[in-house]
Amino acid sequence: MAHKSTSLSSLALQKFKKNFWGVLSFMIILFYALIAVFAYVIAPDDTKYANQMHISIHSQPPGFTVDLLSIGTDEEEPKFWDWWNGKSSNVEEIPFSEVKxxxxxxFYSPFDIDGKELPFIKTRWNVPEGMELSRFRESYTSQKTFLLGTDKYGRDLLSRMIIGTRISISIGFIAVLISLLIGISLGAIAGYYGGKIDAAIMWLINVTWSIPTLLMVxxxxIALGKGFLTVFIAVGLTMWVEVARVVRGQMIVAKEYQYVTAAKALxxxxxxxxxxxxxxxxxxxxxVISAANFAASILIESGLSFLGLGARxxxxxxxxxxxxHYQYIILDKAYLAIVPGIAIMTLVMAFMLLGNALRDALDVKTS
Structure with a gap:
């Protein structure tokens, strides 16, 4: 007869699998994580930061299609890590309506949003002698569809959304890692040793707790300077307090258990x-609290970026x-601000639901 595992981890996993919202939220988080890892492989604009600007086609709706004239050549050879960092490109893409x-x-006629025929403009680029227009179109022009439209600078909104996933996922991961390292260490020391050590650490916790999180970040x-790494450090240093308080409380109770007394006796x-x-x-x-902190760090980073203190x-x-794009909400292009807002809401809600599911699964008092 096969023996069925009854370990606490196996029971917790079985309970988690029965939680529909927990499994769904885990799948959503996994989906976003895969997008973050393979961002430049998936993104239509695989240049670094998807920063190809086309001012003449700014703020276009989803599904917008335009002809592009690609001028210039890539001087650098493709590198293996381009799939992670994005490729460096010297090619200039120019939206056009006609070319000759x-x-x-x-010569090209610039694309006009209103459909007007604009005069031809001569480029500084010469084609090989004897090249026909049909061959030139095949080699140097392309038709591109922007599935989510373009932002106010004419950049591909879908590509920016995909690569922006990395910011949210990475800020959550690094911030939670920093908070765990500091919070577990201080909380364990305070709860285990007690006395003056506990009083000193609790004083530090209470002082840090009394400062509003966003204000501290x-x-x-401002003190460390704007930048991507600064956001990691700032968010992580504001989230260790909750972890420390939880670990301290659990440590005070756990150190009185018999297995701790036996370990001391040995x-x-x-x-x-x-x-x-x-x-x-x-x-x-x-x-459980780490899942909630992951969601909170995403919101804090979004708030800092909104204030101009986040990613540069x-x-x-x-x-x-x-x-x-928040000013576009009162216009007919509200989706420019709503799309990233929905992404933030979806990812944060997924982490909150995952935290609730883990709380239920790891609660030994429930069946």
């Missing part, structure tokens, strides 16, 4: 007792995309 060749020179960002040192015996048994609430242009961020 005269005496080896290229802004202060850290002569194990405090570091081993904390790391090998107590922490593995109190990680359930820490995992041209790096795409969902928060900065809302900032650039």
């Amino acid at each position: 060749l005269e005496n080896g020179s290229v 802004i202060a850290i960002s 002569g194990f040192n405090s570091f081993r007792i904390i790391t090998k015996h107590i922490l593995p048994n109190i990680m359930a609430p820490v995992i 242009p041209p790096m795409p961020s969902w928060g900065s995309m809302i900032k650039d």
Whole structure:
């Protein structure tokens, strides 16, 4: 007869699988994570930060199609890491309505949103001698469809959204990692040793807790300077307090259990007792609060980017995309701000639902 595993981890996994919203939120998070990893492979504009600007076709609706004239050549050879960093391109894309060749020179009629016929403009680029227009069109022109339209600078909104996923996923991961390292360490020390050490750490926790999170993040960002890495540090340093309080409370209770007394009797040192015996048994609430902190860090980063303190242009961020287009909400192009807003809402809600599902699955008091 086959033996059915009844370990706590197996029971928690079985309970989690039965939670529809938990499984759905996990799949959504996994979907966003895959997009973040393979962003430049998926994005239609695979140049670095998807920053190909076409001012003449700014703020176009989803499904907009235009002919592009590609002028210039890529001087750099493709590199293996282009799939991760995006490729460097010297090719200039020019939206046009008509193109012609005269005496080896290229002339194009710029694209006009209103459909007007504009005069031809001569480029500084010459074509090989004897090249026919049909061959030139085949080699140097293309038709591009912007599935989500273009932003106010004429950039592909879909590509910016895809690459912006990296900002949200990475800020959540790094910020939670920093908060766990600081929070678990201080919380475990305070709860295990108690006394003056506990009082000092609790004083630090209470002082940090009393400062509004967004205000502290802004202060850290200003002190360390604007930048992507600064946001990581600032958000992570504001989230360790909750982790520390939870770990401290769990540690105070757990250190009185018999297995801790037995470990002390066997002569194990405090570091081993904390790391090998107590922490593995109190990680359930820490995992739950980490999911909530992940969601909170995404919101904080979006708020900082909206205020201009987050990711610096041209790096795409969902928060900065809302900032650039929030005035369009009262016009007929509200989707420019709504699309990144929906992405933020979906990812944050997925992490909150995942946290609730993990709380139910890891609760040993429920059946």
